[in-house]
Amino acid sequence: MDGSRGNLPAGLRGDYAAAGPDFTLPQDWAAYPPADHATWRRLYARQTALLPRHAAAAFRAGLARLDFATGVPDFAQASARLRAATGWALVAVPGLIPEDAFFAHLAARRFPVTHWIRRPEELDYIVEPDIFHDAFGHVPLLTQPAFARFLEAYGRLGETAARIGALQPLARLYWHMVEFGLIREAGALRAYGAGILSSSAETLHATAGAAPRRLRFDVRRVLRSDYFIDDLQPTYFVIDDYADLFDATQDLPALLAEARDAAPIPPGAAAPGDQPVT
Template structure:
């Protein structure tokens, strides 16, 4: 599925997604934690340049993410929620897919309440708050991605109940996480896993050997992915509008 998730304390009691929510405890972040965020933010913005879709850059500005230091989620939500109804919450780590998709149905997005160490700047297997905030949240300001993410939640919830959750995990991965997208005649970065990755961002759009194939819902749902290395292929959406409409046209009852 998406990743290995954190365990729930009482496996006999099916957890609600809210059971995974914790206090961000923003005041506990050290000066070095904030410095790591600033370093990651500056070098990633410089790296992305014009390689990323315009709504991502618009989101950075509208959410005021250039402000130094790790964002306080309460302040972040004051800018995000009035625009598209999305809200961020803190979690200790990866949540199970059923809880994750349930969060999306309510326009809730989980944010890891930790940040990588300096020696892990270029690779971290478990996504931290930099990946979650910098990678995902700017696009949630865009009504199309806001709608896409919520609908993926409904699809994922239905698919897991039918024992087919992997299909929607793949759909999510090849669009919102590691998708590319055409914009103004160029192939640009769309997915959060790429926007937040120093190594894979330019690789995904500039490497001459990696496969880039057209995004279709059917192909995305049928194509496995890797979560511990660069992707062997990237799916390219014709446009954000087209991909959003294609995904949102899927009926959860299909599962």
């Protein structure tokens, strides 16, 4: 690796010097100390207690297939199960990686997972995504075929978005629909987004809280909707089926350009055409 971290912020805690040109590095699962496995199990127990009432069925089924309960997951074992389900695999990375590397991994059905875990004093909030957020939050839904197709298509759109200066609208789509997405199941709202399901506070806020605005998924609205990166979300978008996400990517190049040239919608604000979901 040449030492460049592209557009990444300074002060990230991962070992970027050990990463290759594609920002991957060996996971070295055997090197995790017992304390890291204990932190994982503590987080896992807390979050899984919320899943029956608040998590989407596909997330729960995917988590059961991956067998993550005993400690920090082994990426090689998890990848074997993902390949059998949807053709995806996991790659270890030092933390946040540049957008072009991230898009390239997704387009090749490789999901980048931070290899380190938070400290015990960071159980409730962590500034950077860690292995629990990435693996527990994101990986179970990669067993869902329609969602897996959407995420691959999203990665392939990265080059187009960069070329036309529309990376911010594309980032909004990932934030709202991958990190903080909701789905309606049997008349109830359930969470599938990683940012929700890796956080106990966000899980309760998103699915049961009275304050958030919950809107029917509209890709044009999503591409213009700004968000908070350090607070509970004021707005969530609700799909009826994971195929809705993949279908939305078919017209996305033109819609990205449209959103690039439109005024953003502030976090929590209403907009014409909003369709609330209760």
